[in-house]
Amino acid sequence: KQEVTQIPAALSVPEGENLVLNCSFTDSAIYNLQWFRQDPGKGLTSLLLIQSSQREQTSGRLNASLDKSSGRSTLYIAASQPGDSATYLCAVSPNNNAGNMLTFGGGTRLMVKP
């Protein structure tokens, strides 16, 4: 059974810092990996999707990398802002025709202080 782990569980940083969130998964037979953002009381917003054949994806100040063979992904946030405060979740899609039946990690709760 696929297991997804995110470290750290919580992170507090001053505004302007660059930071890295980590995600690891036990079964490397994935179709893709996604990073989501969740604000309190809200649903999930997709940030980046990396296909299994790709190494990284970038969107603005966000960069996600994927090392499928070692079962790891990182989300890099440059020049963090208070508005980045949220919970960040990574999720993997199985490589068995299951599409968006995702397995999620427990999330990293990020607080960026002004």
Added chain:
Amino acid sequence: GAGVSQSPRYKVAKRGQDVALRCDPISGHVSLFWYQQALGQGPEFLTYFQNEAQLDKSGLPSDRFFAERPEGSVSTLKIQRTQQEDSAVYLCASSLLGRAVTNEKLFFGSGTQLSVL
């Protein structure tokens, strides 16, 4: 509608009561998913529909949980004889296409927060 809509936003139930949670996906979206998110945890898959067909229900915790999507649009997740461990946020998500293996975007609703007393 503009996004995935879920109702009610909050539901408080007494233990043993039946509840029904509603999901209105984005119009025209073929695929619909239900996830359960316990406090402080990531979401866990419950069930998946492609149009009106329930293709996978392997994540439903027990036979007290039942989901349907009779006309291929609105979906209802029903929980019978609720128990305290059912307390969680229930998230609905939809995506445009029905291909089993896809890189398309998944759109989530804001969820229904269920509290069982």
